[in-house]
Every structure is written in C-alpha cells, then in structure tokens.
Amino acid sequence: MNLFVSVSGGLDSTALAILMAENKKAKFIFADTGDEFPQVHNHLDNMERVLNISITRVQNKKYSLKEYEIARKFFPSPRARYCTRIFKIKPIEEYMEIFAPFQLAIGLRYDETGRTGNISDYAIYPLQDKKMVRDDVYELCNDYGLVPEYPWYMSRGGCYSCFFKSRAELLALAKHEPKLFNDLIYREETIQKSRGDNYLMFDRFKKNPLRRVKEMVDSKIANFEQIPMTYNTGQCGIFCRK
Numbered sequence: 001m002n003l004f005v006s007v008s009g010g011l012d013s014t015a016l017a018i019l020m021a022e023n024k025k026a027k028f029i030f031a032d033t034g035d036e037f038p039q040v041h042n043h044l045d046n047m048e049r050v051l052n053i054s055i056t057r058v059q060n061k062k063y064s065l066k067e068y069e070i071a072r073k074f075f076p077s078p079r080a081r082y083c084t085r086i087f088k089i090k091p092i093e094e095y096m097e098i099f100a101p102f103q104l105a106i107g108l109r110y111d112e113t114g115r116t117g118n119i120s121d122y123a124i125y126p127l128q129d130k131k132m133v134r135d136d137v138y139e140l141c142n143d144y145g146l147v148p149e150y151p152w153y154m155s156r157g158g159c160y161s162c163f164f165k166s167r168a169e170l171l172a173l174a175k176h177e178p179k180l181f182n183d184l185i186y187r188e189e190t191i192q193k194s195r196g197d198n199y200l201m202f203d204r205f206k207k208n209p210l211r212r213v214k215e216m217v218d219s220k221i222a223n224f225e226q227i228p229m230t231y232n233t234g235q236c237g238i239f240c241r242k
C-alpha cells in the first residue's frame, strides 16, 4: 500500500508532514490551483529543506482555476465549490491512481473529528490518531520553525481569489496587492461580458463590482480593519489550507 501525505501549505498539514517525514516511503503531494500566494510556494520550499522531503506539485491537466472560471463563465462559491473538487482533489487523486493501491494521510486535527471531506475510503488521519489539537500542531510547527507565513493581512492562506475571504481581507488585497486584485477585476469583467454586470465574483461588497471597490480603496472611501494576526480556526478545506 502506497502512502501519500496531503500538503496544503497550512498549519495542520505542515504538522502532519513533520510527523510523517521520518517515514521514507511517504510521498508528499500538493495541488496548485494557479491562485496560490507566493508565500505558500516559499513555505513548501522551506518544508522540503527543513524536513528533507520532496513535495510533488500537481495541477489540473487542462486548466488553471482562472482559466476554468473564464471558460465556464462561472465563479466558485460556497454553494458551488468546484474549485476544491477540480483543482485540489482531482489532481491529487489522478496522481495517486498511478500508485494504487494507496492511502492518503490528511491533516485533520482531533478537535475536528467528524470532518472527513467525503473521501473516507482511502483517507487516514494521523493527527486525530495522536489526539493532536490546535495548540499541539502550532507548537510542533513552531519547534521546527515551520509556522506558515501568510500575507500579513490574511488570516490564512488559500487562493487569493477565494470566496471564503472576509470583506476586510479583500479590501486589504486591493490596497496591498494591486496586481492580484487587478487580476480579479479582469476575471469579473471578462465573465460579465457574457453574464451581465450583475454577475459578481464576491457578494461581500453590496453589489459593487471589483473595479468600484478598488476605486473606493484608492480614494480611501473604503477602509479595512486590521486583520488579527492570530491562528484562524475558520475552515476552508482539507485540501486548501487553514
């Protein structure tokens, strides 16, 4: 049975990788949507160096998330979360199939018992087996100097286009990462050409299109509160990061 370890770039899967690093047969795997922050890639590089492991990066074979959105004229959302399925789970499953039979170790903590992500047929949960809760995974990552660094205004990583981001995080993105935010504007306006101006990437801005949001940020009409730099317990996805 081949053993894979899902690495998302977040705290929990980093702790999982630390636990599994001594198993020389374990294969570490990360799925890249194309919307990852540079800090996530840096963190993966650091993990490889500190833990002396190799992390295989996989992607959807046909599209990046951005290309798929534009081709389908459809943004992911909490109700239509195709991003995780098509750009995280599917590339990982396709890669593992080459090595079947396999198991996949996933970084769900003991205080998250009950979340299995509907993949329980091949998934194992070593953090839960060791009864590791949030403080334990933080301490372990800290001991190895591997607490993930997200952009300071983000309470967690995940795609820069992620619909789970708070309004404050998106406003901060507009202010501090104009290039990334302009990319979101481009995506929204490209799809609006087919679906109309009322079709928005985020519903957090009270029907303001992203270009207007950027104008408000630039003219200081819109402001954002400081994002607390604490370890966020919110859930994004077992293949994303939190």
Ligand code: SF4
Binding pocket: 033, 076, 083, 084, 087, 088, 157, 158, 159, 161, 162, 163, 164, 236, 237, 239, 240, 241
């Ligand atoms: S981080 Fe957000 S947008 Fe990216 S795959 Fe996960 S849920 Fe989807």
